[in-house]
Amino acid sequence: MTARVRMAENGAQVVSRLEGRQSLKDVEPNIFPVDGGPGQGDIVEFYGMEGTGKTETLYHLITRCIMPVQSGGLEVGVIIIDTDHHFDMLRLVSILEGQLARYSKESDGSEAESEEGVCSCLRRLSVVHCCSSAQLLLTLHYLENSISIQPSLDLLIIDSISAFFWVDRHSGGESIACQEANMRKCAEFLDKLRKNYGIVIFATTHAIMRNYNTTSDSGLSDVPGSSSWRWKSADSATDFNKPYLCRAWQRIITHRVLFTKSQVSKDHKQVFSAACTSIMTKGVKKCLFNVMEDGIKFLCDK
Amino acid sequence: MTGRPVEDFVSCNPEELAQKCSLSYKALVAVRRVLLAQYTAFPISGADLYQELLSSTAILSTGSPSLDKLLDSGLYTGEITELTGSPGSGKTQVCFSVAVNISHQLKQSVFYIDTKGGMCVNRLLQMLQTRTSNVEEQASVGGGSVKAVIVDSVPAVLSSMLGGKQNEGMSLLMQVAGELKMIAKDFNIAVLVTNHVTQDGNGCLKAGLGLSWSHVPRTRVLLQRVENPGVSSSSLRTATLTKSSRQPCHLVEDFDLCNWSDERNSVSGKRKLESS
Numbered sequence: 325m326t327a328r329v330r331m332a333e334n335g336a337q338v339v340s341r342l343e344g345r346q347s348l349k350d351v352e353p354n355i356f357p358v359d360g361g362p363g364q365g366d367i368v369e370f371y372g373m374e375g376t377g378k379t380e381t382l383y384h385l386i387t388r389c390i391m392p393v394q395s396g397g398l399e400v401g402v403i404i405i406d407t408d409h410h411f412d413m414l415r416l417v418s419i420l421e422g423q424l425a426r427y428s429k430e431s432d433g434s435e436a437e438s439e440e441g442v443c444s445c446l447r448r449l450s451v452v453h454c455c456s457s458a459q460l461l462l463t464l465h466y467l468e469n470s471i472s473i474q475p476s477l478d479l480l481i482i483d484s485i486s487a488f489f490w491v492d493r494h495s496g497g498e499s500i501a502c503q504e505a506n507m508r509k510c511a512e513f514l515d516k517l518r519k520n521y522g523i524v525i526f527a528t529t530h531a532i533m534r535n536y537n538t539t540s541d542s543g544l545s546d547v548p549g550s551s552s553w554r555w556k557s558a559d560s561a562t563d564f565n566k567p568y569l570c571r572a573w574q575r576i577i578t579h580r581v582l583f584t585k586s587q588v589s590k591d592h593k594q595v596f597s598a599a600c601t602s603i604m605t606k607g608v609k610k611c612l613f614n615v616m617e618d619g620i621k622f623l624c625d626k
Numbered sequence: 627m628t629g630r631p632v633e634d635f636v637s638c639n640p641e642e643l644a645q646k647c648s649l650s651y652k653a654l655v656a657v658r659r660v661l662l663a664q665y666t667a668f669p670i671s672g673a674d675l676y677q678e679l680l681s682s683t684a685i686l687s688t689g690s691p692s693l694d695k696l697l698d699s700g701l702y703t704g705e706i707t708e709l710t711g712s713p714g715s716g717k718t719q720v721c722f723s724v725a726v727n728i729s730h731q732l733k734q735s736v737f738y739i740d741t742k743g744g745m746c747v748n749r750l751l752q753m754l755q756t757r758t759s760n761v762e763e764q765a766s767v768g769g770g771s772v773k774a775v776i777v778d779s780v781p782a783v784l785s786s787m788l789g790g791k792q793n794e795g796m797s798l799l800m801q802v803a804g805e806l807k808m809i810a811k812d813f814n815i816a817v818l819v820t821n822h823v824t825q826d827g828n829g830c831l832k833a834g835l836g837l838s839w840s841h842v843p844r845t846r847v848l849l850q851r852v853e854n855p856g857v858s859s860s861s862l863r864t865a866t867l868t869k870s871s872r873q874p875c876h877l878v879e880d881f882d883l884c885n886w887s888d889e890r891n892s893v894s895g896k897r898k899l900e901s902s
Contacts, residue, residue, distance in 0.1 A: 373837065374840040375840075408841065409807035409811050414679060416672075443676070444673075446675075447673045448672070451669065451675050452667045461637070463666040465636050493796070506633060531837070532837040594874070
């Protein structure tokens with residue numbers, strides 16, 4: 325069977341498969357652990373309540389990805405699937421402008437970063453709006469073609485993957501399996517995309533389920549097992565950590581970043597924290613950041 | 627068989643399907659392509675989207691200088707802004723004032739969805755009369771394309787559906803949210819909704835309708851009465867920004883419901899929630 329599938333590949337697919345995509349391992353060393361960044365085919369889930377900085381972090385990562393190499397970016401293509409109708413292009417551009425201006429000032433002291441520079445970055449970004457889980461599934465199938473012919477396309481972002489949870493719950497049918505059918509197919513297809521094309525997938529999930537049976541002794545030591553509940557141990561900061569999306573999705577996640585709002589610092593700035601766990605590395609990598617006018621600013625922790 | 631033929635068909639491998647059903651592989655691939663073209667959302671280049679937004683986004687002033695300052699100059703089209711507050715905190719009055727300002731000052735039409743019977747035409751007229759004494763002008767407000775949709779209030783009709791086994795109510799709530807977002811995005815309309823407040827474990831006020839809804843509005847403003855000892859009912863209110871992607875949260879502004887467009891009320895200016 326697999327041999328025949330390979331035969332159906334076209335030239336561009338072969339090239340993109342053999343050449344491999346650029347690694348996103350260094351996309352943000354502050355968030356991801358050293359040597360544990362998202363490599364080819366990794367799936368990262370950003371998890372948190374509203375207003376904990378998930379989308380802001382996505383803007384930051386998108387900016388890092390689409391900026392040209394000489395400005396310190398990775399210069400790769402990004403597709404963002406906006407299911408929440410939440411994506412704020414104006415905010416992204418203001419972050420992008422800030423970053424570009426900072427790098428051009430650092431390099432040659434000039435401040436002449438133009439509209440042109442911003443537009444050339446934005447051309448690496450594609451935006452899709454989806455309004456149902458069926459449309460999400462079909463769109464993913466449709467995107468397979470673009471992913472296969474564009475080897476520079478490195479990152480697929482879904483903000484958020486939990487958007488249709490309640491709607492599917494009600495309209496999906498009598499059994500949980502029916503209700504989850506679309507999401508399960510999406511997850512299976514995402515799994516196929518990352519295996520075949522080595523694309524990195526970031527997805528956000530809203531924390532909307534209270535975890536009633538949180539154990540208080542949530543130690544961070546146990547090795548993540550293969551069960552879908554393996555992330556439970558890392559999340560001591562919140563009791564809204566119950567994974568509620570379908571098993572097929574829980575199974576393919578390789579990294580999970582938990583966002584929480586921390587205390588307000590002395591200079592009245594809200595501090596956010598992101599805790600990253602991954603199946604490759606042990607322990608939790610935690611970082612703190614502020615949200616500033618020109619994007620997020622990491623606080624050095626000791 | 628499961629009643630989802632399109633999703634099932636697209637997820638199938640056309641090659642296997644051709645063998646199983648002895649249909650032509652070519653025909654299956656063609657049908658699949660048509661289905662995808664028909665039902666998928668198409669990607670837009672970021673650069674195009676940005677240009678489109680630059681030409682289409684409008685910021686609608688609320689008419690109150692202090693509220694505008696809080697919202698970074700007004701209500702943005704394409705977004706949902708939420709007003710929260712306990713009863714009597716002035717949510718409906720703010721909605722009225724915004725509706726009057728957009729229709730009179732900005733000459734744009736407003737859709738006002740009143741779900742709790744709180745709409746008071748006399749009050750609207752009264753507000754208009756303070757702005758202009760010309761009767762003809764009062765009668766001809768609005769006129770432009772619809773630029774704002776105001777929903778006062780969301781929980782009035784939906785909160786009774788929530789609770790219990792929750793599925794149906796939550797699903798309905800999220801469908802309403804989806805529709806509002808789509809109206810805002812597709813037609814470039816500023817959506818203003820009101821919501822009630824509940825208290826969390828620490829006695830802090832937070833917006834009602836639960837966690838799923840909390841992700842829906844882009845900007846949230848909490849309205850509160852200014853407790854003024856001696857005065858039984860005051861029209862002074864404070865507005866606190868509790869969610870925003872443009873301004874730092876917890877900005878606080880004072881305003882007066884009676885003198886909506888009055889600059890003097892914002893003299894106390896910005897102050898932090900913590901210091902108050």
